[in-house]
Amino acid sequence: MTLGEGDLYASYQRLERPLFDALYRMLWNRQDCQDLIHDAFLRIWERHHRVDVDRLDALVWVTTLNLARNRLRWQRLWRTESFDADWPDSLPTPETLVDDLTQQRRLHKALRRLPAAMRDVVLLSEFSELSQAEIASVLGIPAGTVASRRHHAIDRLHALLTEDDND
């Protein structure tokens, strides 16, 4: 079954939030994340006659992650990394704001030092609500690799955060 406008919008409503959560940990800029999600859905719409609705959500994740990786490469190339520190939904107190900001910066730094393959597994496992098999399909890796890579990635992330605490 080919993709219709209704399917596309339903998928957007379903995935906007998890996509935003994952992308924010890669790009650290709210507007960039929203633009990228928008671009990914439009790209999919451009070839909607060839898109299978049953595979839509996985395709959205693949397309969005590819666009995010391209954006990160571009940012590294031109050294235009952003960090808008727009963290919680509720208004924070000055104390929690400082704590949150510090926590964000530490996480930002740690995630940037984490290898991309590990980072993608962690973010998808945490935010995508996809099964292990689906994550494997999105990332193009064997299903068994997802669990082991996730385990290593979490260990590495904790190590990086601890290392940052000790600096």
Next chain:
Amino acid sequence: MTESTTLGPKLKPPPGGLLRLQRAVQQREIKRSHTKNWVVAGITASVLAAAVLIVSHDIARQRQITRALQQALTAPPQTHFDNGAYVSLPSHDKNVRILLIGSLSPAVPANTESTSD
């Protein structure tokens, strides 16, 4: 430390994302429809132009042949032929050749049967 606390709280995307997508999709569909109409109109115009050219060329050629034939037939007979040979008739048009082809058998009149009383 759990993953959730490590990776921070879940966030709320900026509002208006879906509306923006819907507008962009609709604009693209309108643009695509216009492009399709222009392509169809272009192809139709090309086919019509080609047809007009072919027909007008054909008509001109027919007129040329008719005129040359009329001129050849009205000219005084200067040629003769022997038993099935063809001869060239003078043509006033350099693009038209007129060949007169004779028959080996004599022409049979349409009404050859004689009635006897």
